[in-house]
Amino acid sequence: MPAAAPLAPATHRRRTRALAAVVALLAVAVGIGAWSLRDRAVGERGAPAAGEAAAAAGCAGRPARAPHELRGMWITTVNNIDWPSRPGLPAETVRAEFRGWLDLAVRRNHNAVFVHVRPSGDALWPSAYAPWSQWLTGRRDGRDPGWDPMEFMVAEAHARNLEFHAWFNPYRGGQPATVGGPGPRLDLLAPTHPLRRHRDWVVTYPSADRPGSRLYFNPGIPEARRFVEDSMLEAVQRYDVDGVHFDDFFYPYPEAGQDFPDDAAFARYGRGFADRHAWRRDNVNTLVREMSERIKAIKPWVKFGISPFGIWRNKRTDPAGSATAGLQSYDDIYADTRLWVREQWLDYVVPQLYWHIGFGRADYAKLLPWWAATVKGTRVQLYIGQADYRVGERGAWRDPAELDRQLALNRRYGVRGSVHFSARQVRADKLGAVTRYSAAHYAGPALLPPMAQLPAAPPAAPVVTGARRTGPGGVALTWRGNGATSFAVYRVDGDAARLVGTARGTDWLDRTAPAGRSLSYCVSGLDRSGNEGPLGAPVSVPAHQT
Numbered sequence: 001m002p003a004a005a006p007l008a009p010a011t012h013r014r015r016t017r018a019l020a021a022v023v024a025l026l027a028v029a030v031g032i033g034a035w036s037l038r039d040r041a042v043g044e045r046g047a048p049a050a051g052e053a054a055a056a057a058g059c060a061g062r063p064a065r066a067p068h069e070l071r072g073m074w075i076t077t078v079n080n081i082d083w084p085s086r087p088g089l090p091a092e093t094v095r096a097e098f099r100g101w102l103d104l105a106v107r108r109n110h111n112a113v114f115v116h117v118r119p120s121g122d123a124l125w126p127s128a129y130a131p132w133s134q135w136l137t138g139r140r141d142g143r144d145p146g147w148d149p150m151e152f153m154v155a156e157a158h159a160r161n162l163e164f165h166a167w168f169n170p171y172r173g174g175q176p177a178t179v180g181g182p183g184p185r186l187d188l189l190a191p192t193h194p195l196r197r198h199r200d201w202v203v204t205y206p207s208a209d210r211p212g213s214r215l216y217f218n219p220g221i222p223e224a225r226r227f228v229e230d231s232m233l234e235a236v237q238r239y240d241v242d243g244v245h246f247d248d249f250f251y252p253y254p255e256a257g258q259d260f261p262d263d264a265a266f267a268r269y270g271r272g273f274a275d276r277h278a279w280r281r282d283n284v285n286t287l288v289r290e291m292s293e294r295i296k297a298i299k300p301w302v303k304f305g306i307s308p309f310g311i312w313r314n315k316r317t318d319p320a321g322s323a324t325a326g327l328q329s330y331d332d333i334y335a336d337t338r339l340w341v342r343e344q345w346l347d348y349v350v351p352q353l354y355w356h357i358g359f360g361r362a363d364y365a366k367l368l369p370w371w372a373a374t375v376k377g378t379r380v381q382l383y384i385g386q387a388d389y390r391v392g393e394r395g396a397w398r399d400p401a402e403l404d405r406q407l408a409l410n411r412r413y414g415v416r417g418s419v420h421f422s423a424r425q426v427r428a429d430k431l432g433a434v435t436r437y438s439a440a441h442y443a444g445p446a447l448l449p450p451m452a453q454l455p456a457a458p459p460a461a462p463v464v465t466g467a468r469r470t471g472p473g474g475v476a477l478t479w480r481g482n483g484a485t486s487f488a489v490y491r492v493d494g495d496a497a498r499l500v501g502t503a504r505g506t507d508w509l510d511r512t513a514p515a516g517r518s519l520s521y522c523v524s525g526l527d528r529s530g531n532e533g534p535l536g537a538p539v540s541v542p543a544h545q546t
Helices: 017-030 050-057 091-107 150-157 220-238 263-269 276-298 337-342 364-375 402-412 425-426 432-443
Strands: 070-075 114-120 162-166 204-205 214-217 242-245 304-305 381-385 417-420 465-471 474-480 486-493 495-501 509-512 519-526 539-541
Touching: 070 091, 070 162, 070 381, 070 425, 091 114, 091 150, 091 417, 091 425, 114 150, 114 220, 114 242, 114 417, 114 486, 150 162, 162 220, 220 276, 242 276, 276 304, 337 364, 364 381, 381 402, 381 509, 402 432, 417 519, 425 432, 465 519, 465 539, 474 519, 486 509
Parallel strands: 070 114, 070 417, 114 162, 162 242, 242 304, 381 417
Antiparallel strands: 204 214, 465 474, 474 509, 486 495, 486 519, 519 539
């Protein structure tokens, strides 16, 4: 990760050295804090949804209590930021590394991972639309690695009861040469790369003489847009993914003195738009709307979410904007994020709020309520992208309690979850910040917040078929599932039955069971959308068992 310019807006992907120059330019042009990615949207939280209240009947005469929030982390493949650790590793090493990231998520009581499967016009699955990713194979010739990473990743995530959100970059065709990508050169793309076959779809930006120059699919060409959609929907059709996820990259962030060279596309496809900026926004809006519609037509239960740059518009530009003074996604990268929420094309939004509380030009404490108000009255769930990667930087980020305070503020505004950038920083735990916020906010497991717009079929109560102690601090449970996708396990502790575990299978081991007293457990089932069915009958485990 390059050194963060103190006043440069950024997002998780621009943390690579490939975009250091872009960051520097934006620092001058915009004057806002370095990197900004995820913004856990907040909306005042009222009564629990039906899927959250299903366990209200209680367990052994005690009310059943479980937090309902998404907790996740991004696992970034581009430039091998997180995984694989190096390109071209043996398959078993790559698989072992990925299992390690999932095990980290489980240890931190996460319930979702967001995995970069199309970082730059490539794919981490055998695709008819894109070549194999060089960040996996170590090659740019599209050679098949001989196994299916997507199939493996989804299965391993589900085995740990983690949601798998497939993270796609729609329009990037490659990476800059400065980080080992093809840069502006078509001849360095894989022979099967679609941009080599459709050269009329290609846009080079910034110009080829700039260090960060790279190739893009032209968002203004309808055939290119449809192809990009088809390439992503191929993965939805073929794999058991739980979500489709975009970040903030559609049109590129602006480069000083350079406009995106789409004159020919605008002349041909402008459809009467007098304002090219409005046309570009419409191109992105069309992609978002069509993806929303097409995902649900294929698999109605698959969630669709986007993690946009944290500022829609500044209030000085638009009275509906936020009390900020930074780059505006609406104007500068043609992302009308507020419209996507208001039209409810998204199931969730994860604004990138990568600034600290009190930062003058983009104050976390001011942006958070703006996003909370934006999602209010919609069915779009608000999660926040948390800037774990900034911990240890100068100023407020040298305080290990900054993220802890941000998560506490999220809770005040009813935010439904957080996604942390990125996996490597969660593992590094700089200054003990991850341990600190985990102890305060993720001390136990959580269920995913159900979404009213998704199919709902809460399963019947499971029937516990076995419960026995396995030694001090261990209780093994088994049950019959009755068609549930996953299960929640509650243990009576004092005045309530609290969630102590989740599972995809029909057995679970409580490794934290108190010794020396009898215990009561109940199990519930959840459907694919996270709607919880009734609790099964309680089962008792004696204090001592022979």
